[in-house]
Amino acid sequence: MLDVGKYVRLLASYKPVAQRCPHCSTNTFSASGKAASCNFCEQFVDITVAGAQAPFAVVKSQVDLKDWSSALKSADQMMKGNADSEQLYLLGVFYLNLSSMMFESKDYNLSGFMESNATSIRTSLDLTMKWKECFFKVVKIVGDEQKHNMQIDPALVFMKFMSEIRLKRLVDAALTLRELQGLDKRGTLSEYALLVYSVEKNTKQAEVSLSVSLAKGEINAYYYLAKYLAKHNKLAEAEAVLNKLGETANVSMSRELLYRIRLTEEASKM
Numbered sequence: 514m515l516d517v518g519k520y521v522r523l524l525a526s527y528k529p530v531a532q533r534c535p536h537c538s539t540n541t542f543s544a545s546g547k548a549a550s551c552n553f554c555e556q557f558v559d560i561t562v563a564g565a566q567a568p569f570a571v572v573k574s575q576v577d578l579k580d581w582s583s584a585l586k587s588a589d590q591m592m593k594g595n596a597d598s599e600q601l602y603l604l605g606v607f608y609l610n611l612s613s614m615m616f617e618s619k620d621y622n623l624s625g626f627m628e629s630n631a632t633s634i635r636t637s638l639d640l641t642m643k644w645k646e647c648f649f650k651v652v653k654i655v656g657d658e659q660k661h662n663m664q665i666d667p668a669l670v671f672m673k674f675m676s677e678i679r680l681k682r683l684v685d686a687a688l689t690l691r692e693l694q695g696l697d698k699r700g701t702l703s704e705y706a707l708l709v710y711s712v713e714k715n716t717k718q719a720e721v722s723l724s725v726s727l728a729k730g731e732i733n734a735y736y737y738l739a740k741y742l743a744k745h746n747k748l749a750e751a752e753a754v755l756n757k758l759g760e761t762a763n764v765s766m767s768r769e770l771l772y773r774i775r776l777t778e779e780a781s782k783m
């Protein structure tokens with residue numbers, strides 16, 4: 514069994530180093546400057562490679578200013594007729610995050626389109642349709658390319674995998690994981706994907722993958738540790754991991770998990 518206390522102490526000992534993700538332009542944190550996965554889009558951030566300016570940067574800069582209505586307008590504009598798998602993937606992550614924030618909206622300052630709870634729930638449902646559409650398109654576009662291109666960039670196959678995970682298509686994700694393992698010579702993306710898959714599917718591999726990634730100082734692995742603990746009904750431990758994680762980095766998925774854990778804990782007190 515994983516020694517959760519040990520990992521929480523390890524997390525507390527990190528001096529997180531901020532770096533700009535070249536994919537989504539988020540300021541993402543890695544433990545002591547090691548190469549790692551982005552806290553927002555989960556794509557691999559190699560700090561030795563200078564980042565290109567992503568078209569998604571406009572949306573992200575509005576998110577950073579908490580100007581949600583402008584960010585939503587820019588994203589909707591960017592989505593129109595867009596057939597670029599990476600841009601669609603980033604839009605999917607953006608809509609997914611905004612959708613869960615809307616749903617838990619009470620604590621957020623979502624000015625502009627937050628007149629009532631009914632509005633926020635309706636907006637959340639609209640956003641859910643959008644993130645699903647984005648991820649379905651990524652699956653289709655990358656899947657089509659895989660049919661013609663045996664040497665496809667593993668980063669594209671990784672995005673297809675993460676899209677399938679978010680759409681909860683675990684059978685498809687298992688096949689994509691196998692394809693990724695065959696393509697990814699460096700092993701970085703397939704190792705991360707195996708971690709994600711084993712935690713989501715709750716297989717025996719999960720503890721092995723978690724130990725490997727946590728030992729390497731992969732910050733996002735703490736989110737998956739919390740998810741694993743929550744799936745095993747260890748809610749207090751999962752919450753402790755997420756709270757400590759929140760002091761270190763802004764991992765986009767962790768907010769929704771923390772919200773659901775707290776809801777479950779409150780319900781169990783009734």
Ligand SMILES: [Zn+2]
Pocket residue numbers: 534535536537538539551552553554555556
């Ligand atoms: Zn990113």
